[in-house]
Each structure stands twice: as structure tokens, then as C-alpha cells.
Amino acid sequence: MLFAILCKDKPGHLQLRLDTRPAHVDFLNALNAQKKLAFAGPFLGSDGKPDGSMVVIDAADLGEAEQIAASDPYDGAGLFESVQIKPWNWVFNNPANP
Secondary structure, eight states: OEEEEEEEEOTTOHHHHHHHHHHHHHHHHHHHHTTOEEEEEEEEOTTSSEEEEEEEEEOSSHHHHHHHHHHSHHHHTTOEEEEEEEEEOOOTTOTTOO
16 A cells, blocks of 8 residues: 655754755665655755655555654654655556556
């Protein structure tokens, strides 16, 4: 089942995001190698700079999705003001269902 992990950065924490990005990218690459990552990318503020993240993962259940989200180095660094995890149904343009 797919889960969307929706994260909002704490205001004024862009440098923390930039400093932690290499570990975050390694984390996403590992998820991708495990075939757990559907897609991911940052939300952008009005200034065009990242201010949050959306990561869509394939997990067995909400518990596994929560564990994956908590393992993100961004979360461990204290970057996020909030994190929501929601089951998600990829209907349009899903490459698994052409």
C-alpha cells in the first residue's frame, strides 16, 4: 500500500535541510533500492526554496510507514515542524497501472 509522508519544515531551518541533505538522499536511495520508494521531492516556498517534503512509499501498513518516516535523517535532525502520513491511491499516470 502506498503512503504519502507530508512534511513541513520548521521556519528558518533551510541551512539544517541543506546540511542534512546528503544523508537524506542516501536514505531515499536505500528505500529506492528496496523498492519501497515511489517518488519524492521538496515543497517550495514563495521564494523558490525548499520548505517541506513529500515522500511516497510502499509499506505493508501504517506502522511500517511510520517507522520509515521516523528513519529519515531530516526527521532525526529535527527539521520538521509537522509530519502527516496518509494512505494514498495513485490513480492517474501510475506506471504500475498503464
